[in-house]
Structure formats: structure tokens, C-alpha cells
Amino acid sequence: MQPIISVVNLHKEFRVFRHHRGxxxxxxxxxxxxxxxxxxxxGLTFSIRRGELVGYLGPNGAGKSTTLKILxxxxxxxxxxxxxxxxxxWRERKAHVARIGAVFGQRNILWWDLPVIxxxxxxxxxxxxxxxxxxxxxxxxxxxxxxDDFLHTPVRSLSLGQSMRARAGVAGxxxxxxxxxxxDEPTIGLDVVAKERIRQFIRHINRERGATxxxxxxxxxxxxxxxxxxxxxxxxxxxxDGQLEALRQRFGGERELVVDFAEDYPDVSVEEARIVERDGxxxxxxxxxxxxxxxxxxxxxxxxxxxxxxxxxxPEIEDTVRRIYEERLLEKPGGNxxxxxxxxx
Amino acid sequence: MLSLYLxxxxxxxxxxxxxxxxxxxxxxGSTFASLVExxxxxxxxxxxxxxxxxxxxxxxxxxxxxxxxxxTMDMVFSGFDPGYFSQQIRRGxxxxxxxxxxxxxxxxxxxxxxxxxxxxxxxxxAVFALSLWVLNLPWTPGKLMYLPVVFVSTVAFFGGLFVxxxxxxxxxxxxxxxxxxxxxxxxxxxxxxxxxxxDWMRRFFIFVxxxxxxxxxxxxxxxxxxxxxxxxxxxxxxxxxxxxxVLAAAFAFWQIGVRKYTSTGT
Amino acid sequence: xxxxEAQSVRGGEAASADWPAYAALARMAFQRQLAxxxxxxxxxxxxxxxxxxxAYVLIALFGARHAGRVAGYSIGDAITYTxxxxxxxxxxxxxxxxxxxxxIRTGEVASDLSRPLDFFWYWCAQDFGRAAAQMLVRGxxxxxxYALVFRITLPPTPLHWLALLVTLALALFLSFCWxxxxxxxxxxxxxxxxxxxxxxIVVTFLxxxxxxxxxxxxxxxxxxxxxxxxxxxNTVVEVYLGLLDGPALLGALAAQLLWAVILYALARLxxxxxxxxLVIQGG
Numbered sequence: 001m002q003p004i005i006s007v008v009n010l011h012k013e014f015r016v017f018r019h020h021r022g023x024x025x026x027x028x029x030x031x032x033x034x035x036x037x038x039x040x041x042x043g044l045t046f047s048i049r050r051g052e053l054v055g056y057l058g059p060n061g062a063g064k065s066t067t068l069k070i071l072x073x074x075x076x077x078x079x080x081x082x083x084x085x086x087x088x089x090w091r092e093r094k095a096h097v098a099r100i101g102a103v104f105g106q107r108n109i110l111w112w113d114l115p116v117i118x119x120x121x122x123x124x125x126x127x128x129x130x131x132x133x134x135x136x137x138x139x140x141x142x143x144x145x146x147x148d149d150f151l152h153t154p155v156r157s158l159s160l161g162q163s164m165r166a167r168a169g170v171a172g173x174x175x176x177x178x179x180x181x182x183x184d185e186p187t188i189g190l191d192v193v194a195k196e197r198i199r200q201f202i203r204h205i206n207r208e209r210g211a212t213x214x215x216x217x218x219x220x221x222x223x224x225x226x227x228x229x230x231x232x233x234x235x236x237x238x239x240x241d242g243q244l245e246a247l248r249q250r251f252g253g254e255r256e257l258v259v260d261f262a263e264d265y266p267d268v269s270v271e272e273a274r275i276v277e278r279d280g281x282x283x284x285x286x287x288x289x290x291x292x293x294x295x296x297x298x299x300x301x302x303x304x305x306x307x308x309x310x311x312x313x314x315p316e317i318e319d320t321v322r323r324i325y326e327e328r329l330l331e332k333p334g335g336n337x338x339x340x341x342x343x344x345x
Numbered sequence: 346m347l348s349l350y351l352x353x354x355x356x357x358x359x360x361x362x363x364x365x366x367x368x369x370x371x372x373x374g375s376t377f378a379s380l381v382e383x384x385x386x387x388x389x390x391x392x393x394x395x396x397x398x399x400x401x402x403x404x405x406x407x408x409x410x411x412x413x414x415x416x417t418m419d420m421v422f423s424g425f426d427p428g429y430f431s432q433q434i435r436r437g438x439x440x441x442x443x444x445x446x447x448x449x450x451x452x453x454x455x456x457x458x459x460x461x462x463x464x465x466x467x468x469x470x471a472v473f474a475l476s477l478w479v480l481n482l483p484w485t486p487g488k489l490m491y492l493p494v495v496f497v498s499t500v501a502f503f504g505g506l507f508v509x510x511x512x513x514x515x516x517x518x519x520x521x522x523x524x525x526x527x528x529x530x531x532x533x534x535x536x537x538x539x540x541x542x543x544d545w546m547r548r549f550f551i552f553v554x555x556x557x558x559x560x561x562x563x564x565x566x567x568x569x570x571x572x573x574x575x576x577x578x579x580x581x582x583x584x585x586x587x588x589x590x591v592l593a594a595a596f597a598f599w600q601i602g603v604r605k606y607t608s609t610g611t
Numbered sequence: 612x613x614x615x616e617a618q619s620v621r622g623g624e625a626a627s628a629d630w631p632a633y634a635a636l637a638r639m640a641f642q643r644q645l646a647x648x649x650x651x652x653x654x655x656x657x658x659x660x661x662x663x664x665x666a667y668v669l670i671a672l673f674g675a676r677h678a679g680r681v682a683g684y685s686i687g688d689a690i691t692y693t694x695x696x697x698x699x700x701x702x703x704x705x706x707x708x709x710x711x712x713x714x715i716r717t718g719e720v721a722s723d724l725s726r727p728l729d730f731f732w733y734w735c736a737q738d739f740g741r742a743a744a745q746m747l748v749r750g751x752x753x754x755x756x757y758a759l760v761f762r763i764t765l766p767p768t769p770l771h772w773l774a775l776l777v778t779l780a781l782a783l784f785l786s787f788c789w790x791x792x793x794x795x796x797x798x799x800x801x802x803x804x805x806x807x808x809x810x811x812i813v814v815t816f817l818x819x820x821x822x823x824x825x826x827x828x829x830x831x832x833x834x835x836x837x838x839x840x841x842x843x844x845n846t847v848v849e850v851y852l853g854l855l856d857g858p859a860l861l862g863a864l865a866a867q868l869l870w871a872v873i874l875y876a877l878a879r880l881x882x883x884x885x886x887x888x889l890v891i892q893g894g
Contacts, residue, residue, distance in 0.1 A: 374808045396674075
């Protein structure tokens, strides 16, 4: 089956002009145009199948926003092939945009001064949603996103923290039943309860309604809770594209073994593991994945001491990802010398 | 499409009407501002008698026509107002237009409709009415039919200038203030008979940015005055060509601007 | 905000001791204005262009009379007048000054009032700094451009140059008092911005900005002279062009001074009333 998104060797270069300062600088700006080329996206290739829920990760300036802008059709790439729903996004703007939903961070897709319900109705008209479909979706969103509390409130009066704006925005993005949804930082700035609500909704539209979802986020618990597939980008390159579990297996450097001893032994050290915490009878060991297996350690410990209980803990995905970026674990051989730097995402 | 446009501008209108008192004050203010300028000119004319040979009634005809057209344009093309559009670009809200399956130009027209600018239009109409009362012109059916054509063409002309101004925001947001010289400066300039200006200015506004073809030459026709510059006799009838020509060229430039924006981003 | 916190309104006594502070404020405002490079340049071009238009209109008004004088103005005087008034736009903030009104609307005014500086002079010092900068980047360049393009009139004698400096300072102070009072309306009204816009239009109308006062019908002139508005622009014009001499010159400057004092007193009254309102209703 045709993938819903197909990207082959995508490149996007920006020409960044040097901006001179001072009064003389203003003149120089006019006369000379010193510039350098910045590669925001450097040879990206991937495809996404219908119904996937993909997490798209990367630090600021990595090329995430640029990729999303190209996929949504508001930015034209320098070279490469992109097909979304069989179309080239920027060439058939209206047809392409009618089939997708996009929520970009804080920029609201609803109208500031209008009550939410009127914004949704206006979107219905713009997207030419059939009356029956609209009514069905509206009733559904009202229930699942609890919109009734603020359906008649203008967006400008909605509070940010309680996710009202995020909920209204997400409803607006989906009112026309898009089969492909781009969500850029949907849970940013929300409290824990609100985050969970939005996550549930995203899971729901993916599982129940079959929408393909591309989710960019800095909150890795979003990724952990929602995505099976993860794409990591940095300096315009795709560093990793695969299952979250595989990421953890390869790069989750250290694991933890928590042991509850039966007695208070004076010395509970064991080879190839170090003690990071000792709280009464409970001891936490840390050991390097690959250097020794959990079962080996358990074997050693149970041979010497009496154990009551134990458990193995995986590293936080947060830590794993940070390690990958900081220690450049996924750098291409030869480094990224071709990149001058990054341009804002 | 029309229904979508009306729906969009109703949003802008409603949010303006929310503050009724300040809306009224603003509308009065803008009427007052333009009126003040004309009243002062009229007062000076009692001492001087004429401006470049044109009496008060004749100047009022020209002045009123320009103000009516500019005021109307200022309302209808509010979305393209470079001052307002440069803010949209700066905040990145223009991207939302690109993400909706509707015509960009329609969304631009629908994004704003500043009703208080009606004041300028109203003031222009008052001055124009005054001129008609004072002048007692011989109206023929031809002239009566041509007058609204001139009006609409002038609105199109000024609208074209606004569209060009908005399009330049795709390259540099700073330039929007400089555009004011052409829009507001141009309208002020065209309010007075062209022959009072220096040669190079006249030539520029006849052959380069053909504002003179939209009001001055038609005015010569309506007022029955000879052309002091001795140009061909069909000049007064080029108004629709000039006006809509400028608007068409402006939209072509706008398209180039959109293409530039989508290839280099914000 | 409690009464004793509005100490800066009592004014007067503390003012003289704080000269360095006010000078520093003025310098800061001066530098701040200079930094708006693009706005300054585009403002300059706009002012210049409109000046050009106005000059041509006046030339056309003079028409056949261009050899002689009308109401004491030669054609050179009239052209110079357009340049001069355009140069003054930025200097006296003819078309709007919103800083104080904004501060009242956002509530920042409360912290301004609790400063150990006199509120009126605090704002006045900054306005003088701003005006000096704008005279430098917008006023003088326009006059220079005019001198290149047209044959302009200059003040005839050194006395007139001196009088020009005096009248410019008084005109600025007068304009500031007016803008100060109008801005204070924000203490009482929600939509002070609308009032402000009207106020600036009134100045344009009655100050002799659009046409020299002398060109207008006698009854209009009489009406205008009963107000202080001509003292903001028309007096400066007449001094500069040397249309006033000896006792008439002194008289005009004295009238400016008198209006300045009256407006200053009015500004103090309105400020005290505004602060009282703020204090009673809470900060």
C-alpha cells in the first residue's frame, strides 16, 4: 500500500545575509550582500504509512519546523521529492491543505474574537464539511474534549493552563476529518492533567479514527506514552528512524537493579555494578547495558545474600535522548562538517 | 466565495463595534481630520482666488473625488494595508492563510474592514457634493455614466498601491512605512490639479504611476477645461485602463511575493 | 497607592536640586530617539515629500502674484514656511505622543509617581530629549534639503536668530503642556486615545500648520489668536521669517511666555486632580 507520506532526499537551504550594525552598517547592508548558505534539511528520506503515530524529535534548530512546513505545503524545498496523499504539497496547496489538519504550537487556528463554536462553524464552511459529518464530529469532540464548558467563549478569554485553548485548537484542526494530522508541541505549557487529556485525545484519533499523526514535541513523556515509532533529527539529518524500544535498547546506557535484602548486610557491593542509593534494606545498583546482564548480577547477589525482592528499571527516555545528542552517538561517520550551522526551526 | 468574504469581514466589524464609543469617536476624528485640511484650503482661497487657475468649486470637485475614492479603498482594502499586513508577517499569522483551503486573496480582503475609515469617504462625499452645488456643471448622459467608472477605477488604483505595499512586506517588513509616501502622499498629490507641480513629478504620475489619468484628466473632461499640457484628447478616458491596469500589475507582483515567501520562509 | 507615595507631585521644591537627574533623563530620551533609525529616515522622507507638495500648492496659490507679497509673505517666505512647518512636525510631536497615555493605561504611572522626581518635569525632560533628537534628524535635514532645492528665507538678523531659539523652546514647552494635559485624560476616560486623536487634529487646525495664519480670513485669525495654539507654530514661523520686529517681536515672545505659564498652571491642576483620583480609587 502507498505510504501516506513519502519523502526522498529532501534538501532545504536558506541564504542567510549578514546583518551589519551601526549607521555605516546600514549602508553596507544596502551595498554588499554577504551571505552564507545554511542547510536546514540535508538529505532527508523517510516514509510514513497510513495510521502511524510518529514522534518527531530534535533540538531547536534541528530542522523539525522546516520539515513540517514543507510537508504542510507552506514552504518550498530546494530539492527532493515529497508526496503527501499522492500530491506534491506546495504545488496543489488548496487540495492538499483540505485533507490535512495542523496545529502549530501557540498560533491558534481559531479566530481570536469569536466564540469557539462560531470559529468551528466558520471552519466548517471553509473546509466544506458536509452538515451531517460536522454535527457528528462536533458532538464527538464536545464529549471527548469536554468543550461544553467554553463552547460559547471567545478564544481570547480562554485560559492557557487548563488546556482550553489547546483543546479548542485541536478540535478546530480535526473538524473536517483529515486523515493526516501534524501536531507541533501540542502539550506545551499545560499542566499534568491537561497534558493527559490531550494525549488521550491524540491516541483516540489515531486508534479509533485511523488518523495518521506526526507529533513534534520536547516533552519526551508524550513520546513515551503515545509513539511507537520515533524519528530523530539534528542539523537537518535524520539520526534515527525506528521503534522507541530499539532506541532504548541501543542507547539506553545504564540500567538499574533495585534489590530488597532480607537482612542489613554491611557490604553489599558486587562486581560490574555500582551502588547509587541505599535506603535501609533497599539498595539500588547501576550497571552498563552490554557489559553485564541483569541475570548475571542477580545470580551473583543471590549466591551471597538473602534477597526478598528485586526489580529492573529501564533508563528514562529523557536521559537516553539527551545522551544521544550530547555525546553525538548517532553522528554520521566523518561528522557534520558540511553544515555551517543551524537556522531557526 | 462572496458569502465567505462577508462572513470574514463580519468578524472584523463585530470586534470594532464592541467598543461603540471609541468607534464613533474614531469615525468622527477621521472625518474631522480630512475636513480640516480642506476647510483651511478653502479659507486661503478666499484671499487668493484660485489655485493654479482653478477656483474653489473646481478644486473641491477634484479633492472630493480623490478623498471619496481613497476613503472607500482604505476600508475595502484594509487587509492589504501595509501597516497592518507587516504586523501579520511579523507575527507569522499569514501562515494560517496558507494552511486553509481558500483563496489567499479572498482571505486577505476578508481579514480586515476598518469601518471608521468611512469618515474620510464621507468627508470626500461632502466636499464633492459642495462642488457640484457650487459649479452647476452641464451634465450629459455620457458624463453621468462615466463618473462612477472613474470612481471605481480610482479605488482600484489606490487599492493597487496598497497591494504593492503589502507585497513588499514579503521582502522587508521595515519598508511598510516608506510605502506611505506613495499611498498617502499620492492621494494628497492627486487632490490638487496636476499642472501646479514640477515637470518631473507630472511626468512620473502620468507615465509611470498613472494617477493623473484617474482623476486629473477625467476632471478636465467633467469640468470642461482644456489640457494645459497639450496631451491627446483621449487622455480623460483612460481611467479604467489605468486603474485596473495598476491593480492587475499589483496582484501579479503580489503573486511573486507569495512565491518568494513560500520559498524562503519567515 | 497611598497618598504619601505620590510625593513627586508636590514638585517645585525638589526640582532645582535634581537638575542632574533631569539632564540624564533628557540625554537618555535623546539617545533612545536616535536609535529608531529606520523610523527616523522614513519619517524624514515622508515629511520632505509632503513639504514638496505643500510648496507647490502655495506657489500655485500665489500664481501671478509671485513677484510681490501677500499678507507680508513673499513667495520665498511661503515656500520656507512649508519647509519650516514640516521640520516642526516631529519636533513638537504634532501628530501624537502616546507615551504618557500608555503608561496610565498600563498602570505603570503608579511607579512613575512614586519616584523621588517631580512627575511633570520627569516627563518634560524626556520630551525635550526626544525633541532635540528629532530636530537633529528630521528638522534640520529638511531645512537643508529645502535650501538646496528652493531659495529659502533665513532669519534676517542675529537678534532674530536668538529670538528663534527662545521661541522654539517656548513652543516646545507649550506643546508639551498641551500633550501632557490631554494624556492625563486617561485617568478619567477609558477611550482617551480617541480624545488624543481629536486633540492632535485641533492643533493641526488652529496652530497655523496647514496655512500661515496671516493667509486666513480675518475672523478666523481673530478666533485662533484667542487660543494658545498659534503660539506653538505660527509664532515660530513669524519670528523665523523676520515678519516681526522690535516691539512686535517682544510682544509675540511675551505672549508665548504668558500662554506657557497659563498652560503650566493648568497642567499642575489637572495632574493634582488626576493623582487624587488615582489615590482614592486605588493604584
